[in-house]
Amino acid sequence: METEPLLLSTSDGVATVVINRPARKNAVTQAMWVDLAARANILSADPDVRVIVLRGMGDDFSAGADIGEFDTLRGDATSARAYEATNSAAFAALRNCTVPVIAAIRGICFGGGFGLAAACDLRIATADAQFAVPAARLGLAYPQDAMGDIVWAAGPQMARYLTYTAGRIDARAALSAGFLLEIVEAERFDARIGEIARTIAENAPLSVRASRAAIRAALSHDAEEAALAQAAGDATFLSDDYAEGRAAFAARRTPMFKGR
Template sequence: MPDHVIAQTEFLNVARAENGVVTVTIERSARKNAMSQAMWRAMTSLFEGLAGDSTIRAVILTGAGSDFCAGADITEFDTVRGSAEKARQYEAENSATFAAIRHCPVPTIAAIRGICFGGGFGMAAACDLRIASTTALFSVPAARLGLAYPVDAMADIVQALGPQLAKYLTFSAARLDAQAALDAGFLLEIVEPGGLDLRATELAATIAANAPLSVKASKASIRATLTGSAADAAVASKLGDETFESADYAEGRLAFREKRRALFQGR
């Protein structure tokens, strides 16, 4: 069945499949899906809204046309980042978007084709899993603009790339192709251009078919491990504990005994 469009702004399209997988598409292909200030704000609101929907199982983030996202729309910088005060506010809005993606309670998958630069790279790094077509090209070009990335975004980049490659990309503003990104561990896998959407959908469907409470607990535990935060560890422990008395745990045991596929409800 085709996905059902559940939200749409001028440049963002949100569609939901029956299995609870949501696909967020950046639709500004004429500008290589570059993000305007209004789009950053809309993306933040969108992911914050998704986080509050307990029926969602996974989220795919992708771009329309031949590119994922060229990053921030530099053509509006003289207006929206024309002073230090405005630049700080703009950076705070960038950080809010990265945080909303990072803190989404369900797994997030970046499906990347073509250009994935700057803020686009930051959004991809904030996702849990990243797959790409062979056309993907990555860059963190802040050094060529005289800017710095938000600290939280840099933490995502370091975790996704490793510190040495993160240093190389940010210091040099060099470009990385899909194979190099795969070899570095930034990508889970690469596929031929025509198979990217299908593979992202398959991966999301595999996740969606598993026990939602278990998947959310695992995501929270991994985050707590990476951050070393006591607060994150407490959240993860609570989510893990909630699985023990869940209906899904009972269903999983019953399905195992009956040698059939479990039908999880997320409760």
Template sequence: METEPLLVTTADGVATITINRPARKNAITQAMWVELASHVLRLSSEPGVRVIVLRGTGQDFSAGADISEFDTLRGDADSARAYEATNSAAFASLRNCAIPVMAAIRGICFGGGFGLAAACDLRIATSDAQFAVPAARLGLAYPQDAMGDIVWAAGPQMARYLTYTAGRIDAPAALAAGFLLEIVEPARFDTRIDETARTIADNAPLSVRASKAAIRAALSYDAGEIALAQTAGDATFFSDDYAEGRAAFAGRRTPVFKGQ
């Protein structure tokens, strides 16, 4: 019997979602796309969660969508559109999440797995990670909304290369394109992921949320998102955390933020 395909743990403000199908290189089924979106939406609304880490079990992040399902669940235009709606919802849950989402990438990060990583805020990978968007080898079009994530994360030139050629790139190429924040040797990887997530979780949650909203508004130029970002920023000025930050600075101590 297959173990739980998505594992969720939470500790000290850091929630970790683990894609847990190592025998299939963490390939994602349609049911998993739906479940992943549900987990992200739930975690983002929990007051105690301040950052989400998305990762894979074992040596790989994810090989993308489970192709073994395509004949039955993606075999014609109607079913393909329905399937695409489920993975688009998963990408959107990460893209629109109110709190930061980190992708912790080992090994293979292909197709839909690459799309998930592109929808995250920060991406850190091991030095042996490999990246690809092989839709052209399957005769499929990548979802337009998810393509937007790839363009923003890797740049239009790299997005063209990956989708036109279906070729692979290594971690240094992904770093040079701006897709990765950092490359870490495998022996230090888990420690570095924990350090980064812990640093985010220890900062003022309202401030971090306001920064995420402001960055999103700056990229989109959308009037609604600009207004939301302004509201989120204004809320920090009246918060207990703002008072705590000032008091901690004056007292030369570490602040303890409560997200209020």
């Protein structure tokens, strides 16, 4: 097993988290679920981080939870519930990030890997990507909160198909369902991910965070989240970045946003 199953790098406001178990198609162990949740929470609170990219090492995004652990760590109802809690915490950490999260998907994106991608804001894939939620083949249930991510990301019809049949879909079907933003040629994939991430990172962080909060509130129809989104939006008008944006527009120069 790789000594560092999760890799982290940051550059110019872009944090990249890599699931680093290519020999196991980036299957996620219980320890990795815990680590992923912790890292996402830390990055979300870091004022220097403006966007997160989640990807897998090598040719695959992630095969999901490591089935090799199921007999020992998920072998009965009690341990299965405890294991599921670590899944849910990782999904929630991505879902609740204050900054946008991009899933960069190559190859296999199955089960818990699909759940991680569904919890992200944007999903971009290569044409060879394959998607599945095989819980029905394993006799287990998918976490309810994570199912909400799948319904939002892929739509209720596709969520039903994937979970009822445990069937696979290709990148084109995922794009048609709205799960993917784009399908990108393999040779342009890294450049395109970098382009989108840099564009987000260069924009006004408070504006991006306010938009993210407003979109979340619109999807959830939750009054508390709507209030938080309104407050985030109001805060932009009091910010130095709002003044910088106006000044840069008037001077026809590139704005330099500070996130305050």
